[in-house]
Amino acid sequence: MSFARSIEQTDPPRPPRETLPTMYDLPSEDPEEPGLPDEFHDFQPELLRITFQPPSHQPEQVFSASDMNLYYDVRYPNWYKRPDWFGVVGVPRLYEGRDLRRSYVIWQEGISPVVVVELLSPGTEDEDLGRVERENDQPPTKWQVYEKILRIPYYIVFSRYTECLQVFTLQAGQYQELDLREPKIWMPDIGLGLGLWQGEYAGIHRLWLRWYDAKGHWISTEAEQERQRAEQERQRAEQERQRAEQERQRAERLAERLRFLGVDPDEDTP
Known part of the structure; x- marks a missing residue:
């Protein structure tokens, strides 16, 4: 067989998107993780999802999730973070327009979240606020992933225990905490604001994180x-x-x- 003949019979290389693991190949949960810490971690993300309605995008081009594996580095395809809630615009509501997502895989989706929310609890506070360092051979912290790898524009941290809202935005590639005059932040990128709302949701009256529109009305x-x-x-x-x-x-x-x-x-x- 000639050299030219052998080349003709060689299959062309497949694109990376087809050869890398997809959400169907990667685990969607870790049995070693303790799970959700309390009811607030159920209700608050649900309220965020329901009221996350960016006017610049049709509903079928908006996706949000809570406690879902977020795979972020193609070099280490099994590494992931699990945000309490995150929102993405410009991606199909359904995976490839046809399936409910099991995980969010950056190298498949091609778009990073525009905003991520972490709800502080005593066991996660240090990592959520970037106070934990990792060795070079260990996976990066949430803070490092959100800031350096995914470069998520808005990082929101809320403690239901102290009712403190902290907002971090990317400035020159690093998160800087905003000095909030009011417990709210307007995000012109998506035409929505996020703030603390006193009211009743799921039969519980308390302070909740909630989205509002350009007129200041709660969604x-x-x-x-x-x-x-x-x-x-x-x-x-x-x-x-x-x-x-x-x-x-x-x-x-x-x-x-x-x-x-x-x-x-x-x-x-x-």
């Missing part, structure tokens, strides 16, 4: 929208009832005036 949940529609319908029904009562009173006053003039309003006119 409504579907349940709130339904309650608003029901209240508007109740108000319309009340207005109709009041108008009907006013008409009845006007008719009664007219009847009284006719009787005063000697005209029986109930008598049929010829």
Whole structure:
């Protein structure tokens, strides 16, 4: 067989995206991890997901997740972080437009999150705030991954114990904490703001992290929208009832005036 013939029979190299592991190949959970620490880590990310509605993107081009493996380095495909919540814009809501995600794999998706939220707990506070150092042969910390590898523009840290909100933004490649005059941050990149809202969610009244729009209005949940529609319908029904009562009173006053003039309003006119 000639050299030219052997080249003809050699398959062309496959693109890296096809040869690297996908979310189907990588584990989506670690049985050694202790899991979610409390109910707040269930409810708060859900409220963030429901109200994360960037006006610059259609809903089918917005993805967010909580407690999902985020694979970040193609050189070490088994390394991942597990943010309490993160949001991405410009990617299909479904993986490749057809499947629910098991994990978020950067080298498959091609787009890093625009914002990540960590909810402080006593066991994770030092790492979440960048106070932990790792040796060169160890995986990087969350802080290092978010800042240096993924370069996530907004890193939000909230403690439900102290009700303290901290916001870090990338400036010259490093996270700098913002001096917040109010517990909120506007993100022009996505046309949304994130702040602390005092109210009731999931039957619990407390401070929650919540998204708001350009007018400063908190983004409504579907349940709130339904309650608003029901209240508007109740108000319309009340207005109709009041108008009907006013008409009845006007008719009664007219009847009284006719009787005063000697005209029986109930008598049929010829």
